[in-house]
Amino acid sequence: MQIQAKFFNNIVKPASFVILLFPLLFLISGLFFDLLGANPIETIIRDLGEWALRILLLTLSLSPLSRALKWPQLIQLRRMMGLFAFFYASLHLFCYLGFEQSFDIRSVIEDIWERPFITAGFAGFLTLLPLAITSTRSKMRQMGASWKALHRLVYLAVILCVVHFWWLVKADASTPMVYTAFTVILLLERVCWSKLKNKPKQ
Numbered sequence: 455m456q457i458q459a460k461f462f463n464n465i466v467k468p469a470s471f472v473i474l475l476f477p478l479l480f481l482i483s484g485l486f487f488d489l490l491g492a493n494p495i496e497t498i499i500r501d502l503g504e505w506a507l508r509i510l511l512l513t514l515s516l517s518p519l520s521r522a523l524k525w526p527q528l529i530q531l532r533r534m535m536g537l538f539a540f541f542y543a544s545l546h547l548f549c550y551l552g553f554e555q556s557f558d559i560r561s562v563i564e565d566i567w568e569r570p571f572i573t574a575g576f577a578g579f580l581t582l583l584p585l586a587i588t589s590t591r592s593k594m595r596q597m598g599a600s601w602k603a604l605h606r607l608v609y610l611a612v613i614l615c616v617v618h619f620w621w622l623v624k625a626d627a628s629t630p631m632v633y634t635a636f637t638v639i640l641l642l643e644r645v646c647w648s649k650l651k652n653k654p655k656q
Contacts, residue, residue, distance in 0.1 A: 467530070
């Protein structure tokens with residue numbers, strides 16, 4: 455058990471951190487070497503948002519994976535991965551505000567009001583914001599049981615992010631369907647696990 459814990463802390467955690475940086479490094483190198491296609495700004499904004507969703511889904515999959523693999527240490531990656539998902543979502547929002555809206559607040563408000571996929575995306579970001587702010591261990595101790603209740607908002611956040619992606623895609627819906635299916639499976643697993651856990655023992 456001690457060897458497994460050392461392997462996790464010395465190998466798995468640092469490797470996960472580096473791997474989660476790869477998408478950003480790829481985009482930076484792609485921009486530098488002109489590998490992002492005819493519209494690099496659109497590619498950057500889209501890919502940052504999609505990576506935020508992927509990492510968020512991966513974060514939610516850690517609990518069922520840890521139970522299935524009987525590897526409880528995997529749960530320890532949730533905080534780091536959740537913060538990475540917020541990091542990519544923040545970059546996605548920042549690039550949208552800067553490149554598409556030139557930080558024009560009035561234009562942003564009009565966009566949120568007029569385009570439903572922007573509304574869903576902005577709502578998803580606002581839902582993730584308090585989770586990122588309260589992700590520290592000290593906040594967890596201060597908030598007690600209410601911390602866990604607050605962090606259940608992650609399920610609402612992922613639904614809003616999937617809706618944002620669905621409404622954004624105009625042609626090929628195969629990728630949004632994959633994300634939707636994965637989200638539904640994770641939510642159903644969570645419901646089933648909660649029922650089993652709270653089921654009275656005979």
